[in-house]
Amino acid sequence: MPRRIPSIDAVLAIPLQEISRIAAMRAVHAAFLFLHNQEMEFRRWQRELAEIPAPPFGEAARSEWLLRRFTEMGLKSVHADELGNVFGLLRDRRPDEDQPLIGMSAHLDTVFPPDTNLESREEGNTLFGPGISDNAAGVVAVLAIAAALKQSDIQPTTNVVFVGNVGEEGEGNLRGMRHIFSSAPWKSAIGSLLVIDGAGADSYVTHGLGSRRFEITFRGPGGHSWSDFGIPNPIVLLARALARLDDVLVPELPRTTFNVGVIRGGTSVNSIPESATASVDLRSTSMDELRRLEGFLRSVVTEAWNEVPLPYRTGKANGSKVTFTIECIGDRPASELPDDARILQVIRAVDAHLGIKSVPRVASTDANIPLSLGIEATTIGTGGDGGAAHTLREWFDCANRDLGLKRILLALLALTGVNE
Secondary structure, X not given: OOOOOOOHHHHHHHHHHHHHHHHOOHHHHHHHHHHHHOHHHHHHHHHHHHOOOOOOOOOHHHHHHHHHHHHHOOOEEEEEOOOOOEEEEOOOOOOOXXXXXXXXXXXXXXXXXXXXXXXXXXXXXXXXXXXXXXXXXXXXXXXXXXXXXXXXXXXEOOOEEEEEEOOOOHHHOOHHHHHHOOOOOHHHHEEEEEEEOOOEOOEEEEXXXXXXXEEEEEEOOXXXXXXXXXXXXXXXXXXXXXXXXXXXXXXXOOOEEEEEEEEEEOOOOOEEOOEEEEEXXXXXXXXXXXXXXXXXXXXXXXXXXXOOOHHHHHOOEOOEOOEEEEEEEEEEOOXXXXXXXXXXXXXXXXHXXXXXOOEEEEEOOOOHHHHHOOOEEEXXXXXXXXXXXXXXXXXXXXXXXXXXXXXXXXXHHHHHOEOO
């Protein structure tokens, strides 16, 4: 007899009942009202934070700013670790408390160099400025939810740790989240994690997009384009390898991609360069496909080098030698949230309660790290709307922030449990 698969309505029935019960609480209504009434303060926080430089490995000033905010609103055990990750507990943790914490995080860093003009401006309901949405909006959402819980005196059954983490963007390579989940006390203390990143309230991450990034460099003796003609040219060798990479076949399912994002080398048009470098990005929802694609990349680079005349590979051509290196400069694990995960059921039930037509998505976010360790995690937006992320034209529309904050609060309380 075939196994009967329950409908999505049946799967959500109990979580939806729980969400409805929580949403009807007087204290939760008080928190909703607080979130609505504090919008002007949230905008002030958002602009203030966005104007503090936070390039990869340079987030210290933002960490200090968040430490002050956490302390002012009365969070407990507020501190920063050696990387600059900032933590604050909703309430003091008892020495005998072994129940896992629910974590809520937002990344502090941006993609912009330290000398970028970060001045922001406000026009009606829209804020403009580099990083104003990604991720000043997310950090403000974490602050807003923490403040709402304190002001309305809601007492979740499970304690909550609020986190502002470093190193999510680009070269940061998720270093903040890696550190949090690599050692005590947080590695075993956080049972599930709700990541807030960017704008919107119409999606949730179910697959952590894996990526491997490499810097490929060919080096040679270099020389003059006329008098040293015939010496192997690192730019040509690199170009051969990249052209072969472009011939690789990648599957549509699991979706797998590759990109050559940066090429540099050479000093003048009449000089044979001494080196040439390319930065390559490989992505997939499957770790097996990532490994296969990495193997192909390494093979085409080796093939290009093997075509160099033997004397230049051994260094016997007047002591001149051609070499290559392949350096890994980024590694994000591919991961997946199981369909029956509690955190996934909660998000879907909250969205059903609020009338949000949300969709699952694949993304590379801080949630990749806990998901790869078997810890339930997802990434959602802060509400409102935003665009032009990672550019100087970035914007955030605050008009519908309310809905996103209600969504986050209800999801958090369903995960922690709460009584009237």
